[in-house]
Amino acid sequence: MRSWTKSERLLAESRKHLAGGVASSLRAAARPLPLFFERGAGARLWDADGNEYVDYLLGYGPVILGHCHPAVEEAVVAQMRRGTAFGGQHRGEVELARRITRLVPCAERVCLVSTGSEAVQVALRLCRAFTGRSRVLRFEGHYHGWIDTIHVAAPQDGGGHGPAQAGQSRAAQADVLVAPWNDLDVVERVFAANRGGVAAAICEPVLCNGGVIAPAPGYLEGLQRICHREGALLILDEVITGFRLALGGAQERLGIVPDLCVLGKALGGGFAVSAVAGRADIFAGVADGSVPHLGTFNGGAIGVAAGVATLDVLTGDQGAYARMEAAAERVQRCLEREGRSAGVPAVVNRVGSVFHLFFTDRPALASWRDTLTADSRRMGEFAGALATQGIWVRSNGLWYVSAAHGPQDLADTEVAIAAAMRSVARL
Numbered sequence: 001m002r003s004w005t006k007s008e009r010l011l012a013e014s015r016k017h018l019a020g021g022v023a024s025s026l027r028a029a030a031r032p033l034p035l036f037f038e039r040g041a042g043a044r045l046w047d048a049d050g051n052e053y054v055d056y057l058l059g060y061g062p063v064i065l066g067h068c069h070p071a072v073e074e075a076v077v078a079q080m081r082r083g084t085a086f087g088g089q090h091r092g093e094v095e096l097a098r099r100i101t102r103l104v105p106c107a108e109r110v111c112l113v114s115t116g117s118e119a120v121q122v123a124l125r126l127c128r129a130f131t132g133r134s135r136v137l138r139f140e141g142h143y144h145g146w147i148d149t150i151h152v153a154a155p156q157d158g159g160g161h162g163p164a165q166a167g168q169s170r171a172a173q174a175d176v177l178v179a180p181w182n183d184l185d186v187v188e189r190v191f192a193a194n195r196g197g198v199a200a201a202i203c204e205p206v207l208c209n210g211g212v213i214a215p216a217p218g219y220l221e222g223l224q225r226i227c228h229r230e231g232a233l234l235i236l237d238e239v240i241t242g243f244r245l246a247l248g249g250a251q252e253r254l255g256i257v258p259d260l261c262v263l264g265k266a267l268g269g270g271f272a273v274s275a276v277a278g279r280a281d282i283f284a285g286v287a288d289g290s291v292p293h294l295g296t297f298n299g300g301a302i303g304v305a306a307g308v309a310t311l312d313v314l315t316g317d318q319g320a321y322a323r324m325e326a327a328a329e330r331v332q333r334c335l336e337r338e339g340r341s342a343g344v345p346a347v348v349n350r351v352g353s354v355f356h357l358f359f360t361d362r363p364a365l366a367s368w369r370d371t372l373t374a375d376s377r378r379m380g381e382f383a384g385a386l387a388t389q390g391i392w393v394r395s396n397g398l399w400y401v402s403a404a405h406g407p408q409d410l411a412d413t414e415v416a417i418a419a420a421m422r423s424v425a426r427l
């Protein structure tokens, strides 16, 4: 039986100093508890009590090559020896931007920042400056970072939306319009009601944060057509899908080229670097200085070095995508099979190497609203049971697979899933 006494002790200590005991609110929901990790290597993690895990949380997505990939480690260490923050230009920035413009279909120009939340703000600002309009259309269940101008609650039936969480500014949200996703009639209605006022529509190209739901055939193209007809721009938030669904992200996989995209997570292979990329004309305001794009850590040398190394490894190993997808499919099949045999009805929505597990009697969950009907309590219990068996997953059911997940990791995962399914069958 695993023990987490050291993590428990560290968490108690942490709560005396760090608000809530964790550095990002979501981590407080980790099951069985917010663990303290000592190290990672490949697809494995070790916690403070010496317990080993196969990792399917992957730092909430970024660790696409596995922990401490030698090429990333070498690039980062080499950069540390040369310096980390110059407050001036360095070649790495050009190298990273060059790779992004080569790999990502919409990318003619790039702006670098540290986090996805910041990158979304740059994208929104660029669209407002370019169109001279201020409203932004976003969609239910999508996540675009935690900043007030975009982090809103889904509208209640028949009513408007409000701040997603306490402490947010209502005023900052005055320009945000929220609609259900995958329905072009709604988009038409929103544009008709806000004619001449909408600068952009923003969405995840695959709704990873709301249940890994793929766009309906023709939906993204239709959304872009309506945007362009109405003089607005389309932003695809590829913070999760970028460099994960393909080297060119969802754009390459789904064959759609937006006006702008937002990149983060996998871009840095586990280090903090994010980007906005897209049409050169939209970036003109940054180029001439009229649109501020600021940040002490923008283009930070360590994140940039990690990004260059990560993209080079992925570019040199194109088979990585097929391997990650096959591994994710194997885990998916196992979850479905073991769920059936334990009498626990489970649905897995998967696109490429990212999937969401739900416990539900429904045969499929095809919209974000559908996903709200799933049994989230059982999902949390399952995540805790998996941790007991040496598998680390996010407690809401969103799993990522890395290029480092190998046969032994997958075999261990299958044994653990069978045991964890049996234990949640008793609930």
Ligand SMILES: Cc1ncc(COP(=O)(O)O)c(C=O)c1O
Pocket: 060, 114, 115, 116, 117, 118, 120, 143, 144, 145, 146, 204, 209, 237, 238, 239, 240, 264, 265, 274
């Ligand atoms: C689609 C999407 N956009 C934006 C963000 C915000 O990125 P960050 O957490 O790096 O600020 C996230 C983070 O999970 C995300 O999933």
